[in-house]
Amino acid sequence: MHPTLLGPDLSVLYFFNSVLASPFLDFLMPLLTFGGTQAFWVILCLLLYLLGGEDEREAAFMALTALVLGFFLSEALKMVIARPRPYEVIGWVRHATVAGGYSMPSGHAVAAFAGFISLYFRLGRPWFFIILASLVxxxxxxxxxxxxxxxxxGAVLGVLCAFTALKIDERVKCFGLCRFDRLQQN
Structure with missing residues (x-):
């Protein structure tokens, strides 16, 4: 890692990982991190699709599209960058669990931002979804x-994946409508 990035990275890591440490946050943070897991998003999108209206179904499609894109892109980037996780190389880093794979980019952040921003595009409430993704x-x-x-x-990659999913959704709609219009003209 470039030395100029290491200082701010370590300072912010120290603040969140050590200074803010408390029993309440030790309980809350593992719950919040679940919002960046594939299981959470599959269940949420399935519920939105099965129980929701047209907007919710469209949001579920967009979120799943963004999540699939984000998963493959983040895994590829992790293999290229191959950055070890903080607890693997810094002795003072507290960690309650061990995670596999590399650190850069955060797959949980990719999933949270890809999913929650996709939901925002179709369901509104931007601050609600941005706050949820940020908490993850x-x-x-x-x-x-x-x-x-x-x-x-991970957040930047997730937002880019959400925008890509939005464009894919628009193309799918246009393709369906354009085909339908052509069929009616014949």
Whole structure:
């Protein structure tokens, strides 16, 4: 890692992982981190699709599209960057669990931002979804599993995946409507 990035990264990591440490946050943060797991998103999207209306079904489709894109892109980037997790290389980092794989970008942050921003595009309430995604990212830092720059990179990648899913959704709609219009003209 470039030395100029290491200082701020370590300072923010120390703040969230050590300074803020408390029994309440030790309980809360593992719960929040669940919002970045594949299981959470599969269940949420399934519920939205089965129990929701047209907007919720569309939001579920977009979120799943963004999540699939984000998963493959983040896994590829992790293999290229190959950054070890903070608790593997810094002795003072507290961690309650051990995570497999590399650290950069945070896959949980990718999933949270890809999913929650996709939901925002179809369901509104931007601050609600941005706060939820941000809390997932903060939980990863608090738990000592990622550097802040890992979470930031994951957030950017997740937002890009959500925008890509939005464009895919628009193309799918246009393709369906354009085909329907052509069939009616014949």
């Amino acid at each position: 990212g903060i939980s990863r830092i608090y738990l000592g599993l990622h550097y802040p720059s890992d979470v930031l990179a």
